[in-house]
Amino acid sequence: MPSWSELEQFLVSGLALGGVYALSGVGLVVLYRATGVLYLAFGAVGALGAFLAYQMIQASAPGWAAWIVCILIGGVVTLIYGTIFGPALAGRDPLVRAVATLGLTLILFGAMELLWPPTSGATRSISLPTDNGGFTVAGLQVTWTQVIALGAGVVLTIGTGAFLRYTKLGTAMRAMANDREITATLGVPVRRVEAAAWFGCGVLAGFAGLLLADLVQLEPATLTFLVISSLAAALIGQLRSITVTFIAAIVIGVVHDLLTPFTALTNYRDMTPFVLAAIALLWVSRHRQIMTRSREEG
Amino acid sequence: MTVTTSDSAAAAAAAGRRPLLRRPDKPVQAAVIVVLVLFVLFVLPSLMSGYYTTYMTLAAIYSVVCLGLGLLVGRVGLYSLGQGAVVQIGAWTGARLLYGTGQPFAVVVIEAGLVTMLIGLAIGLPALRLRGLYLALITLMFAGAITVVLATVNFPNGGGGFTGYNGSSLHIPPIRRPSIAGSESAYFRYAVVVAIIMFVLVYAHLRTRPGRAWAAIRQSEPAALAAGINTWFYKLWAWALASFITGVAGAVLAAQYQHLYSINFATQDSIILLAVVLMGGVYTLWGAVIAALLMQLLPGWLQSLGVSYAWLYILFGVGVLQVLTTAPAGIADQFPKDMKRLGGFLWRQVHRPSARAAPGTSGPPGAPAAGSPGGGAQ
Numbered sequence: 001m002p003s004w005s006e007l008e009q010f011l012v013s014g015l016a017l018g019g020v021y022a023l024s025g026v027g028l029v030v031l032y033r034a035t036g037v038l039y040l041a042f043g044a045v046g047a048l049g050a051f052l053a054y055q056m057i058q059a060s061a062p063g064w065a066a067w068i069v070c071i072l073i074g075g076v077v078t079l080i081y082g083t084i085f086g087p088a089l090a091g092r093d094p095l096v097r098a099v100a101t102l103g104l105t106l107i108l109f110g111a112m113e114l115l116w117p118p119t120s121g122a123t124r125s126i127s128l129p130t131d132n133g134g135f136t137v138a139g140l141q142v143t144w145t146q147v148i149a150l151g152a153g154v155v156l157t158i159g160t161g162a163f164l165r166y167t168k169l170g171t172a173m174r175a176m177a178n179d180r181e182i183t184a185t186l187g188v189p190v191r192r193v194e195a196a197a198w199f200g201c202g203v204l205a206g207f208a209g210l211l212l213a214d215l216v217q218l219e220p221a222t223l224t225f226l227v228i229s230s231l232a233a234a235l236i237g238q239l240r241s242i243t244v245t246f247i248a249a250i251v252i253g254v255v256h257d258l259l260t261p262f263t264a265l266t267n268y269r270d271m272t273p274f275v276l277a278a279i280a281l282l283w284v285s286r287h288r289q290i291m292t293r294s295r296e297e298g
Numbered sequence: 299m300t301v302t303t304s305d306s307a308a309a310a311a312a313a314g315r316r317p318l319l320r321r322p323d324k325p326v327q328a329a330v331i332v333v334l335v336l337f338v339l340f341v342l343p344s345l346m347s348g349y350y351t352t353y354m355t356l357a358a359i360y361s362v363v364c365l366g367l368g369l370l371v372g373r374v375g376l377y378s379l380g381q382g383a384v385v386q387i388g389a390w391t392g393a394r395l396l397y398g399t400g401q402p403f404a405v406v407v408i409e410a411g412l413v414t415m416l417i418g419l420a421i422g423l424p425a426l427r428l429r430g431l432y433l434a435l436i437t438l439m440f441a442g443a444i445t446v447v448l449a450t451v452n453f454p455n456g457g458g459g460f461t462g463y464n465g466s467s468l469h470i471p472p473i474r475r476p477s478i479a480g481s482e483s484a485y486f487r488y489a490v491v492v493a494i495i496m497f498v499l500v501y502a503h504l505r506t507r508p509g510r511a512w513a514a515i516r517q518s519e520p521a522a523l524a525a526g527i528n529t530w531f532y533k534l535w536a537w538a539l540a541s542f543i544t545g546v547a548g549a550v551l552a553a554q555y556q557h558l559y560s561i562n563f564a565t566q567d568s569i570i571l572l573a574v575v576l577m578g579g580v581y582t583l584w585g586a587v588i589a590a591l592l593m594q595l596l597p598g599w600l601q602s603l604g605v606s607y608a609w610l611y612i613l614f615g616v617g618v619l620q621v622l623t624t625a626p627a628g629i630a631d632q633f634p635k636d637m638k639r640l641g642g643f644l645w646r647q648v649h650r651p652s653a654r655a656a657p658g659t660s661g662p663p664g665a666p667a668a669g670s671p672g673g674g675a676q
Contacts, residue, residue, distance in 0.1 A: 038431060088623050095377055095431040096622055099576070102569050103618030109566065110611025117606075225565050228442055235435060267450040274443040281436050285427045
């Protein structure tokens with residue numbers, strides 16, 4: 001049984017990881033609510049942005065330019081996909097639209113394996129300058145990157161909630177979540193609102209990719225499939241509630257990292273998101289029908 | 299979807315060992331299948347180099363995996379994003395039993411299928427309450443969890459205990475193969491025979507009561523329920539059948555690799571499986587064969603050309619998007635149509651000068667069916 005002092009450090013890193021999961025989970029939920037598409041290419045898009053940023057930093061471009069490119073590339077790729085395949089698949093089952101994003105995932109994954117083949121020795125990584133700075137709280141070492149990760153999660157959850165609640169665009173998105181056809185009849189420019197949702201989700205993907213490339217590792221498969229962990233958080237929030245998604249993401253991140261020092265469990269810690277999401281899904285399915293959306297459109 | 303109530307299922311199964319066509323009671327098509335199977339079993343092994351034998355064996359094994367997933371997706375409408383993990387369960391069980399017991403190989407293969415089926419049922423019982431997207435996602439979650447467990451427990455390597463893993467062993471014995479199929483080409487034949495049996499098993503299901511129930515469920519679950527079909531039971535049945543044949547394939551796969559490591563099973567495998575199954579076509583049994591050739595033979599061919607395997611991911615990604623937007627029935631449906639069109643075109647070109655009008659409009663009926671596997675296998 002590890003002592004509390006051993007656990008403390010993992011609590012900090014877990015909160016940071018949870019913050020990134022929250023950021024991704026909220027992005028997934030917002031896009032799903034606005035367009036009905038579960039964007040499974042979220043991780044791959046973020047990874048692509050991170051690799052491009054890495055390439056720019058290798059070519060001694062200024063760091064800030066690389067980060068902006070990373071974030072924007074996520075938005076642009078997502079927007080292009082959404083513009084082409086969003087309308088093409090608009091009338092289809094949510095399941096088909098989610099599987100289609102797996103097609104994009106495979107394309108991006110292949111492109112990354114092609115352009116940045118696995119290195120045998122040294123692993124690639126992006127080090128943000130915020131890694132070095134930091135402060136000590138109650139004897140705990142905290143880096144600015146960790147603060148940014150958790151902070152971004154918190155700010156984006158609150159910000160997105162307020163955005164959906166109080167702005168015109170947000171209201172339009174919520175309306176589309178309820179009924180796309182009626183919303184269009186009311187004069188909402190459906191395509192433009194969807195484009196905004198796609199771009200916003202893509203920007204979040206790029207941002208998450210940048211943070212994860214720093215906090216975890218810059219490797220195509222790892223980053224591409226880390227989306228499953230944030231997806232778990234979004235599922236616990238039933239692809240609906242961003243508050244529940246946020247809480248679930250923080251819990252997943254913290255539990256995952258807190259299990260690290262336990263020798264018996266450390267190898268199983270990667271199961272955390274899967275187990276929690278499976279329990280949540282099964283629990284909910286016992287008590288409530290949660291496939292209202294797929295019912296409406298299926 | 300053929301829901302014909304013809305009594306020819308047994309006759310067709312006897313006439314064509316590989317009942318992959320929609321109407322295999324046609325004698326020409328049945329003959330084509332028989333010839334093809336005989337060719338694959340007796341001629342092909344001697345034509346292939348050892349390099350391609352390995353890839354073709356993998357393709358034969360994975361055709362069963364693709365068959366299972368195609369059954370779920372195309373016949374019942376259940377999308378699973380976790381079939382890669384089911385293969386791993388079958389491979390683990392098969393390897394453990396082959397190391398730990400002296401039972402005949404065929405018995406072990408069936409046992410591995412049964413164990414996988416039980417685990418599949420344990421997951422399916424609660425998971426099948428969910429539908430559509432949520433079902434696909436919960437299979438993704440279970441697959442993730444299973445992959446983590448198996449990577450930690452490690453695949454058996456001849457050690458003792460429940461896990462059969464010995465971390466310190468230097469000389470790892472290979473996983474044994476059946477005594478009649480020790481060599482590479484003999485094992486290829488063995489894998490093909492197993493695959494044929496699995497195809498016949500699934501075909502028998504499709505032509506009888508469960509197949510008709512699945513067809514009804516796929517069209518509309520409420521309507522199936524109203525027609526008195528126990529949808530829960532038949533969905534679970536499809537789930538169990540798919541798990542069983544995937545587990546069988548996993549056990550055969552274990553003896554093909556002979557040494558199993560968790561790196562044999564990549565994270566993206568489940569997604570690639572779904573991609574190739576959709577590309578191959580989920581509404582015919584041919585689709586599973588095409589899917590397996592895409593997934594297992596194509597990498598070998600590309601590697602011999604010195605092309606990076608990463609292109610495959612791109613190809614599969616484009617293929618999925620294409621299938622979902624324009625060609626929902628996949629290559630198995632598209633290719634014969636294209637061949638028929640091409641055949642008709644050539645036929646007209648050849649016969650236009652002559653005054654004799656050709657009877658019928660297009661080429662011989664057997665031609666498109668024969669073209670499909672031939673095109674995939676080259």
